[in-house]
Amino acid sequence: MEQYxxxxxxxxVAAAVRRSYRNGRAAMTxxxxxxxxxxxxxxxxxxxxxxxxxxxxxxxxxxxxSADDHSAKExxxxxxxxxxxxxxxxxxxxxxxxxxxxxxxxxxVKYTEDINDNDEFFGKIQPQLAAGQDTGRDLVVLTDWxxxxxxxxxxxxxxxxxxxxxxxxxxxxxxxxxxxDPGRAYSYVWQGISTVVAYNKKALDGVEVKSVxxxxxxxxxxxxxxxxTEMRDTVGMTMLDMGLDPAKFSDDDYDKVIARIxxxxxxxQIRRFTGNDYTSDLSKGDLAxxxxxxxxxxxxxxxxxxxxxxxxxxxxxxxxxxxMIPNKARHKTNAERLIDFYxxxxxxxxxxxxxxxxxxxxxxxxxxxxxxxxxADNPLILPDKAMQAxxxxxxxxxxxxxxxxxxxxxxLTGA
Amino acid sequence: xxxxxxxxxxxxxxxxKPPRKRGRFTPYWLLLPGILWLLIFFAAPMIYQASTSVQxxxxxxxxxxxxxxxxxxxxxxxYWPQFLRSVFYAASATVLCLLLGYPLAxxxxxxxxxxxxxxxxxVIAPFFTxxxxxxxxxxxxxxxxxxxVHTLNSLHILSLTDWLGWTAGDxxxxxxxxxxxxxxxxxxxxxxxxxxxxxxxxxxxxHEAAGDLYAKPFxxxxxxxxxxxxxxxxxxxxxxxxxxxxxxxxxxxxxxTDTRMVGNVIQAQFLRVLxxxxxxxxSFILMxxxxxxxxxYIRRSGTEDLV
Numbered sequence: 001m002e003q004y005x006x007x008x009x010x011x012x013v014a015a016a017v018r019r020s021y022r023n024g025r026a027a028m029t030x031x032x033x034x035x036x037x038x039x040x041x042x043x044x045x046x047x048x049x050x051x052x053x054x055x056x057x058x059x060x061x062x063x064x065x066s067a068d069d070h071s072a073k074e075x076x077x078x079x080x081x082x083x084x085x086x087x088x089x090x091x092x093x094x095x096x097x098x099x100x101x102x103x104x105x106x107x108x109v110k111y112t113e114d115i116n117d118n119d120e121f122f123g124k125i126q127p128q129l130a131a132g133q134d135t136g137r138d139l140v141v142l143t144d145w146x147x148x149x150x151x152x153x154x155x156x157x158x159x160x161x162x163x164x165x166x167x168x169x170x171x172x173x174x175x176x177x178x179x180x181d182p183g184r185a186y187s188y189v190w191q192g193i194s195t196v197v198a199y200n201k202k203a204l205d206g207v208e209v210k211s212v213x214x215x216x217x218x219x220x221x222x223x224x225x226x227x228x229t230e231m232r233d234t235v236g237m238t239m240l241d242m243g244l245d246p247a248k249f250s251d252d253d254y255d256k257v258i259a260r261i262x263x264x265x266x267x268x269q270i271r272r273f274t275g276n277d278y279t280s281d282l283s284k285g286d287l288a289x290x291x292x293x294x295x296x297x298x299x300x301x302x303x304x305x306x307x308x309x310x311x312x313x314x315x316x317x318x319x320x321x322x323x324m325i326p327n328k329a330r331h332k333t334n335a336e337r338l339i340d341f342y343x344x345x346x347x348x349x350x351x352x353x354x355x356x357x358x359x360x361x362x363x364x365x366x367x368x369x370x371x372x373x374x375x376a377d378n379p380l381i382l383p384d385k386a387m388q389a390x391x392x393x394x395x396x397x398x399x400x401x402x403x404x405x406x407x408x409x410x411x412l413t414g415a
Numbered sequence: 416x417x418x419x420x421x422x423x424x425x426x427x428x429x430x431x432k433p434p435r436k437r438g439r440f441t442p443y444w445l446l447l448p449g450i451l452w453l454l455i456f457f458a459a460p461m462i463y464q465a466s467t468s469v470q471x472x473x474x475x476x477x478x479x480x481x482x483x484x485x486x487x488x489x490x491x492x493x494y495w496p497q498f499l500r501s502v503f504y505a506a507s508a509t510v511l512c513l514l515l516g517y518p519l520a521x522x523x524x525x526x527x528x529x530x531x532x533x534x535x536x537x538v539i540a541p542f543f544t545x546x547x548x549x550x551x552x553x554x555x556x557x558x559x560x561x562x563x564v565h566t567l568n569s570l571h572i573l574s575l576t577d578w579l580g581w582t583a584g585d586x587x588x589x590x591x592x593x594x595x596x597x598x599x600x601x602x603x604x605x606x607x608x609x610x611x612x613x614x615x616x617x618x619x620x621x622h623e624a625a626g627d628l629y630a631k632p633f634x635x636x637x638x639x640x641x642x643x644x645x646x647x648x649x650x651x652x653x654x655x656x657x658x659x660x661x662x663x664x665x666x667x668x669x670x671x672t673d674t675r676m677v678g679n680v681i682q683a684q685f686l687r688v689l690x691x692x693x694x695x696x697x698s699f700i701l702m703x704x705x706x707x708x709x710x711x712y713i714r715r716s717g718t719e720d721l722v
Contacts, residue, residue, distance in 0.1 A: 057477030119686040126474075153474060223584050224559075229687075265672050271589045272671055286559050286588060399475050406688045414675035415497065415683040 064157035064186075064327050067134060071333035075107045078331070079139045079338065082321070083113040085191070087354035097347045105341075107334050117275065118146045125326065129155040134328040138335040141190045145232055147322040148180030148396050156186050156324045163336035164188070167343040172362040174388055175320060180396035187322040188339050191295070191351075192358030194380055194391070195233045195317040198292035198300075198309040203285035211312040212241035215289055216264040225270050226278045226290030227261070231409040232394040234261070234273070236317040237291050246317065246394045251401075258408050265412060273413040282307060294380035295357035309380070311390065318391040320360070356381055468695035478691065490696045494680050498704065501676040504591070504666075505659035508598035512606040512655045513648065515599070520610035520647070521640075525619075538607050550597055550668050557587045557669075589671035597665035605654040613647030614640070649716050657705055677701055 086095050098109045115121045121142070125135045142150065150156045161168060167188050175189045199209045207220045215225045216238070227234045235257050236246040242260065244253050264270055271287060272278075279296050281287040283304050292309065300307045323342075325335050341347055343360075349367035352359040353375050359368070359382060369376035379387050397405065468486060472478035491498070523534050541549055557563055567573045568585050576582040581592040617640060625635040641648075663678030670676075677697060685694035 057475065117686075123686050223586060223589065268583055270672060277668075280554070284555075284558050284560070286554075286586075399473055403473070403688060403690070407690065410683045410688050412672075413683070414672035415494075415680040 064154060064325075065132060066157055066332065067328040067330055069332050070330045074331060075105075075334070076110055076331060077107055077138045077334040077338055078110045078112070078136060078329075079335075080112050080114050080137045081141045081190075082115045085113070085141070085321075085355055086111070087350050097342070097350050100347065101338060101341050105337060107337065109338065115141060118143050122146055122149070129153075129327055132328070134330065135326050137326055138329040138331045139338060140324055140326060141321050142324060143193075143230075144178060144180065144320045144322060145394070145397070145402075147187050147320075147324055148178075149399075149402070150324060150326075151181055151186050152399065155327055157327060157329065157332060158185055159188070159325065159339075160333070160336055163333060164340045164343075166340045170343045170345065170348075170361045170363070172360055174318070174383075174391065175360050178320070178393065178396075187324045188343070189320045189360035190323050190342070191321050191355060192360055193319045193321065194294035194311075194358060194383065195228075195237060195319065196292060196294055196297065196309045196311055196380070197237070197289065198282060198297050198307060199289035200282055200285045200287070200304075200306050201308055202306045203288040207288070209289045210310055211314065212237050212291070215291070216260065216269060221288050222267070222269055223271050224286070224288040225264075226281060226287040227270055227273050228278070228291050228293075229273045229275050229413065231406055232319065233293075233317055234291055235405075235409065236392070236394045237312070240314040240316070240392060241312065243314070246392050248395055254405060254408070258412060261412055295355060298356035298375075298378060298380050311387065315390040315392050318358075318393050321357075352381055358383060464695045464698060467691050468699055470692050474689060483692070486692045486696045487700065490693050491700060494677065494697065497675055497677045497680050498700070500674070501660050501678070501701075502704070502708075504595050504598060504674075504676060505656050505662075507595045508602060508659050509606075509652050509656045511595070511599040512603050513652060516603055516606035516610055516651065517648075520607050520614055523607075523611050524614035524617075535611075538604050542604065546601065547664065550601065550664055553593070553597055553600065553669060554588060557593060559586050559588065563587070583671075588669060589674075591670070591674050593669040594666050594674045594676075597669045598659045598662060601662075601665065602655040602659050605658070606651040609650040609654065610644065610647040613644045613650075617643050645716065649713065653709060653712075657709070660705055661701060 087097050088094070089096050095109075095111060098111060102108055121140075125137075125140075128135045147156075167184075171184065171188065175192060177183055181187050197209060197212065197215065203224065204221075207218065209215065209218070209221075215221065215227075232246075235254070238257050238261055239246045239249060239253070242257060244257070261270075272281075274281070274290075276293075276296070278287060278290050278292060279300055282290055282292065283300055285306075294309070297307060297309045323339050325332055329335065342351065345361060345364050345367045348359055348361035348364050349371055352364065352368055353371040356375070356378075358380070365376050365382055368382065375381050383391065466480055467478070469480055469482050469484060470478040471481045471483045471486075519534075519538070523531055523538075527534050555561070564573070564585070564587055567587070573582055573585055573587070576592055577584065582590040587593050587596075621639055621643075622635055625639050630638065660676075661678050663676060663682050666674050666676040666679050681694050681697045681701070684690045684697065
């Protein structure tokens with residue numbers, strides 16, 4: 001290897017190098033001094049640029065910021081949703097309910113499945129919303145805690161009730177008035193989600209699982225228990241198990257729950273905190289039992305008869321995914337008409353038969369029974385009265401609480 | 416960003432001046448695309464993140480620069496275990512990559528003959544599918560009830576690794592071993608390719624000469640082949656270590672709560688906790704740490720020309 005070693009230079013070259021320091025190109029001249037000070041000025045400018053950055057405060061405009069509504073001229077609506085969260089026909093290319101909507105109203109739905117994770121999606125659209133720009137989306141589907149944050153930050157528009165007759169009439173009582181959006185001024189439910197305890201019969205091998213306590217304490221399940229990265233589901237289920245109420249709890253209660261889960265983590269009881277990817281682990285049996293979402297379990301059961309679920313006696317968590325119209329959306333009226341369309345019992349039944357989550361539409365049962373009898377009788381899709389009585393929703397959090405709780409919970413997961 | 420507009424004003428060559436002078440700016444014009452690219456895609460995001468790291472505030476009130484440097488200290492004092500773990504995992508993966516990659520690169524360079532291209536394609540082939548899919552595939556391969564874990568169990572290898580603290584119980588997934596193996600697997604080609612390029616450049620006659628001077632094959636390797644392949648070793652280890660230290664996918668999918676790396680922390684702080692300043696500060700600390708280690712490493716290995 002050739003290496004630079006000054007000793008190797010011939011005397012003539014070395015002398016030339018030395019000369020150049022004194023009066024050659026490398027010498028300190030007026031010009032180089034000027035250049036250096038220009039560099040310094042640039043550095044100062046850089047610091048100024050540093051302090052110039054910042055994230056503007058969220059708009060406090062109640063009712064959101066509307067743009068000119070282009071609904072009448074442009075017969076489209078841009079709808080962002082989660083993957084596999086809508087009905088699909090056998091060819092896998094068309095969404096029958098969206099096709100019906102188009103033939104009936106002439107409005108084309110540009111349907112994109114670009115929401116994979118609430119946090120990630122918020123990270124993606126937050127800068128645009130904070131800057132008061134159009135996100136290019138007229139309708140988005142967000143889980144209730146993020147929906148609550150969007151309302152709190154003033155990032156979504158108030159809905160026009162006159163465009164939503166079916167939605168108003170048919171919304172099931174269970175979802176009518178969440179504490180973060182009383183009376184549904186900003187949002188309507190797309191689907192409801194039941195959080196339950198699920199297990200793999202084969203992997204359990206006779207061990208009985210009936211509650212979250214079993215997950216956290218039973219030594220037979222060591223290293224084979226999954227919890228969800230969704231703070232509200234994991235903490236909420238544990239809270240119920242400890243006899244606390246997720247709908248009203250204090251900071252101390254929260255810390256108690258965290259300490260309880262921490263104990264299980266320290267014992268090595270918990271294999272992983274997962275998002276939706278627990279499904280494959282549960283199906284394979286790597287996870288013997290876990291906290292899971294009802295709709296996933298319905299789908300898993302159709303492929304793997306070993307997967308089963310139990311609703312703990314202490315109750316279960318219910319959350320919702322909500323349709324909302326972000327600020328500056330161009331086609332607000334069209335979006336509202338689409339929301340209303342999904343609250344007619346027939347499209348609602350079609351949707352439920354395919355996605356297997358809880359339908360927010362009251363009295364959808366006879367319509368669903370016509371399509372799929374077993375789905376209509378499944379309490380994970382249409383909870384009966386006894387089950388509904390056990391359902392609890394996590395209370396809305398203030399911004400401060402949200403950050404503090406999330407930080408504590410994240411610490412629990414190892415980061 | 417402001418930084419973009421601060422690009423040095425490049426006066427177009429004035430018409431009046433003699434043609435000899437006009438050439439003065441040509442190099443700058445030629446540099447312009449590169450400089451612009453760097454300003455927009457490197458300098459601007461860096462300045463933005465640097466600024467974020469010294470801001471305080473909340474989403475409601477907005478974030479303002481308050482020169483709150485304590486964020487750095489807080490971040491480091493809460494997350495130093497994850498930092499150490501990242502460095503340790505990345506270093507282990509790099510060593511494993513070197514141990515696995517060197518013989519393979521040697522084989523391709525000197526012994527593969529007409530199979531050379533085929534083996535090269537096999538080395539690169541995993542890149543044809545997504546990083547995520549390949550990592551997920553390992554979850555199936557290493558499943559608790561799969562043949563691999565069964566074999567390891569019946570050979571009592573897992574009892575040994577359990578004793579060493581690399582695995583937990585009779586499983587491989589959700590343990591440090593799984594994360595290090597995932598890192599090794601995912602970054603192995605980055606080790607093999609530079610090793611191969613520098614081995615392939617070695618003149619075969621040097622080996623013959625060493626033999627003529629009564630060097631045993633091992634001595635030939637130690638005194639001739641290995642020193643000449645140092646540029647490949649250095650760039651290979653850098654290309655493996657740097658991305659492995661910042662990786663979060665392997666720890667997320669193959670690991671458990673006690674194997675989280677600093678990448679996971681940054682991701683969680685940025686997306687879940689929404690603590691942007693801490694996330695930005697952690698990124699800068701990671702960058703500085705890697706830069707320091709790499710500088711030290713290059714100094715020590717004495718390789719200025721990297722390829």
